Amino acid sequence: MSTPLRLKELSKKEDLLTGGHRLCSGCGAPIIVRQVLLAAEVPVVAANATGCLEVSTSIFPYTAWKIPWIHSAFENAAATISGVEAMYKALKRKGKIDRKIKFIAFGGDGGTYDIGFQSLSGAMERGHDIVYICYDNGAYMNTGIQRSSATPLGANTTTSPAGSVIPGKLQPRKNLTKIMAAHGIPYVAQTTPAHWRDLMTKVRKALDVDGPAFINVLASCNRGWRTPTNTTIQDTKLAVETCYWPLYEYENGRLKINYKPKEKKPIVEFLKTQGRFKHLFSPGNEHILEKIQELVDAEWEALLREESLYSEEG
Amino acid sequence: MGKKLAVTGNQAIAEAMRQINPDVCAAYPITPSTEVMQRFAAFVADGKVGTELVTVESEHSAMSACIGASAAGGRVMTATSSQGLALMWEMLHIASGMRLPVVMTLVNRALSAPINIHGDHSDGMGSRDCGWIQLYSENAQEAYDNLIQAIRIAEHESVRLPAMVCMDGFIISHSIESMEFLPDETVKEFIGEFKPTHPLLDVDNPVTYGPLVLPDYFIEFKRAQHEAMSHVKDVVLEVAKEFEKISGRSYGLFESYRLDDADIAIVILNSAAGTAKDVIDVFRDKGLKVGLLKPRLFRPFPYEEVAQALANVKVIGVLDRAESLGGFGPMFMEIASAMMTNGSNPLMVNKIYGLGGRDFMPEHAEAVINELKEIMDTGKVKVLKEYIGVRE
Numbered sequence: 001m002s003t004p005l006r007l008k009e010l011s012k013k014e015d016l017l018t019g020g021h022r023l024c025s026g027c028g029a030p031i032i033v034r035q036v037l038l039a040a041e042v043p044v045v046a047a048n049a050t051g052c053l054e055v056s057t058s059i060f061p062y063t064a065w066k067i068p069w070i071h072s073a074f075e076n077a078a079a080t081i082s083g084v085e086a087m088y089k090a091l092k093r094k095g096k097i098d099r100k101i102k103f104i105a106f107g108g109d110g111g112t113y114d115i116g117f118q119s120l121s122g123a124m125e126r127g128h129d130i131v132y133i134c135y136d137n138g139a140y141m142n143t144g145i146q147r148s149s150a151t152p153l154g155a156n157t158t159t160s161p162a163g164s165v166i167p168g169k170l171q172p173r174k175n176l177t178k179i180m181a182a183h184g185i186p187y188v189a190q191t192t193p194a195h196w197r198d199l200m201t202k203v204r205k206a207l208d209v210d211g212p213a214f215i216n217v218l219a220s221c222n223r224g225w226r227t228p229t230n231t232t233i234q235d236t237k238l239a240v241e242t243c244y245w246p247l248y249e250y251e252n253g254r255l256k257i258n259y260k261p262k263e264k265k266p267i268v269e270f271l272k273t274q275g276r277f278k279h280l281f282s283p284g285n286e287h288i289l290e291k292i293q294e295l296v297d298a299e300w301e302a303l304l305r306e307e308s309l310y311s312e313e314g
Numbered sequence: 315m316g317k318k319l320a321v322t323g324n325q326a327i328a329e330a331m332r333q334i335n336p337d338v339c340a341a342y343p344i345t346p347s348t349e350v351m352q353r354f355a356a357f358v359a360d361g362k363v364g365t366e367l368v369t370v371e372s373e374h375s376a377m378s379a380c381i382g383a384s385a386a387g388g389r390v391m392t393a394t395s396s397q398g399l400a401l402m403w404e405m406l407h408i409a410s411g412m413r414l415p416v417v418m419t420l421v422n423r424a425l426s427a428p429i430n431i432h433g434d435h436s437d438g439m440g441s442r443d444c445g446w447i448q449l450y451s452e453n454a455q456e457a458y459d460n461l462i463q464a465i466r467i468a469e470h471e472s473v474r475l476p477a478m479v480c481m482d483g484f485i486i487s488h489s490i491e492s493m494e495f496l497p498d499e500t501v502k503e504f505i506g507e508f509k510p511t512h513p514l515l516d517v518d519n520p521v522t523y524g525p526l527v528l529p530d531y532f533i534e535f536k537r538a539q540h541e542a543m544s545h546v547k548d549v550v551l552e553v554a555k556e557f558e559k560i561s562g563r564s565y566g567l568f569e570s571y572r573l574d575d576a577d578i579a580i581v582i583l584n585s586a587a588g589t590a591k592d593v594i595d596v597f598r599d600k601g602l603k604v605g606l607l608k609p610r611l612f613r614p615f616p617y618e619e620v621a622q623a624l625a626n627v628k629v630i631g632v633l634d635r636a637e638s639l640g641g642f643g644p645m646f647m648e649i650a651s652a653m654m655t656n657g658s659n660p661l662m663v664n665k666i667y668g669l670g671g672r673d674f675m676p677e678h679a680e681a682v683i684n685e686l687k688e689i690m691d692t693g694k695v696k697v698l699k700e701y702i703g704v705r706e
Contacts, residue, residue: 055526063525088515090365091515125371
């Protein structure tokens with residue numbers, strides 16, 4: 001029997017990412033990792049792309065990881081974990097190992113959307129029995145808040161600064177969750193740490209499938225988002241309430257939206273709490289705010305339309 | 315004894331891999347090494363090996379998957395060439411830094427640009443400083459023998475470092491020559507079972523691979539690698555001695571050919587050594603005391619032993635099939651360093667030959683030996699480094 005997804009029972013489970021690591025207070029990444037590892041009911045081995053999570057949890061001679069963990073480089077968490085999984089398969093076939101073990105890769109948006117994209121796509125296509133979890137905080141936070149392809153339109157980063165001529169990032173973010181769904185893998189989902197039960201349910205589903213799974217988790221970063229350290233949960237929750245980051249999943253190619261806000265909040269509610277969008281509220285930038293709202297609306301409506309196709313089918 | 319067959323160099327490597335039967339292979343196709351994994355994939359498809367073959371989307375991922383698989387706790391092999399090795403470069407350092415005994419065949423090929431698919435050593439020499447053991451091979455037989463020995467060397471408990479076995483692209487990889495294979499059982503027994511140390515798959519004893527190591531410990535990691543490297547020479551000789559018992563073929567750190575009483579020596583790697591030996595025989599018949607030294611173990615480089623072997627030589631011609639533009643050829647730099655360690659001060663010249671697969675012909679060796687004789691007679695070196703067999 002698996003542990004029920006209730007806080008009372010979960011609180012009795014051992015935390016597999018210990019405290020004492022050096023991630024910032026309020027960072028979304030360790031909250032996500034702890035939820036992921038608490039959700040897992042079988043032993044897991046993890047690979048980690050270079051990034052905040054990796055550098056802050058493994059400063060030699062200490063480690064925050066109570067599970068077998070490997071970091072090799074930035075762009076290859078998916079390839080690295082696929083090697084670990086391949087060895088597991090080989091040794092299992094040869095009778096040298098008989099336990100059930102599952103494999104997880106963690107990467108930030110830089111290591112997943114950008115430099116690790118090819119490695120991720122390849123690993124998914126090859127069908128390894130792995131779960132890739134992206135903690136997406138929307139920029140290269142570890143190197144000091146540089147724009148990535150996950151950075152939203154208009155955001156002020158150190159390489160897409162809001163200047164007197166250019167108002168922050170000019171391009172909308174890449175929709176990686178949809179791209180991963182297009183790989184036709186058994187399970188793809190999007191969630192946030194604010195929705196812990198949703199996240200943990202998705203992790204369990206992802207670990208249960210025989211084959212590759214991908215989960216994109218929105219993670220706030222108070223350094224990059226310019227938010228207080230105690231608003232992580234509110235901020236990521238707001239992303240869902242505004243439909244900036246809808247909770248949805250693809251199970252065997254079939255879309256399900258897991259949460260539909262009764263009243264969709266305007267995107268400015270999400271933007272105005274974050275310093276990275278502060279300049280968008282200055283006179284002359286209204287059109288960017290409108291554009292962001294349009295993008296959010298278009299994605300949300302497309303999701304609703306797509307989901308309705310399945311309900312028509314029955 | 316094993317059977318004698320006429321095979322290509324790539325076929326010999328694929329056969330060795332079938333006999334080694336690694337747990338995981340991760341590879342990506344690239345000329346001229348493609349045939350190795352192609353043949354190996356057929357062994358996997360026909361159930362002749364128990365290997366999990368990971369057909370990755372790039373060489374970077376090939377080495378990354380090899381690293382993951384090796385850390386997981388099993389025997390891991392791959393093969394590549396040229397640009398493939400260049401793309402792996404980042405991961406080569408990580409494999410050695412993590413002390414993972416991955417064994418790779420490098421079918422030597424020139425590096426772009428201009429693009430060229432033929433054999434030279436710029437790929438192998440470019441990975442000289444990546445912390446891998448490097449064994450070079452003159453022909454298919456040596457490549458086969460080296461690969462089997464490389465498993466034992468890399469996995470040796472006092473070493474635990476990755477190893478690459480190099481052979482010349484096309485000249486060896488695609489030429490058919492007669493060679494002797496060991497029986498499957500003999501190879502299996504020789505390499506033995508893989509002994510994992512701190513495997514990731516031991517979930518009851520979790521380990522952290524690839525932590526962040528800051529200035530307080532980093533240099534200790536590197537010194538530990540250096541120490542492991544310093545054990546390689548002895549292990550290579552120990553493994554070679556055992557290998558001789560099962561094969562009748564003897565290997566050292568390098569091969570000396572008619573070097574004992576030589577006044578003139580040629581130092582040359584891989585396939586071109588064969589051509590040079592024939593020409594040396596012709597000069598020997600004419601009474602010129604010329605010999606050859608063909609390095610086998612290039613990393614770690616056996617400086618003292620090489621210096622010893624060349625101690626009484628008056629003139630050395632070092633032939634490099636790789637460039638270090640703006641410097642001497644990489645082999646020349648090693649030989650010059652070696653000669654410094656024992657204080658002997660021979661006259662030396664560096665010839666760059668065969669880049670991009672240009673054939674090394676007997677007349678090239680002949681011209682070099684004639685020039686070395688002139689240097690010996692006059693005591694004068696005209697040009698320290700120059701290209702040979704090149705259009706002027």
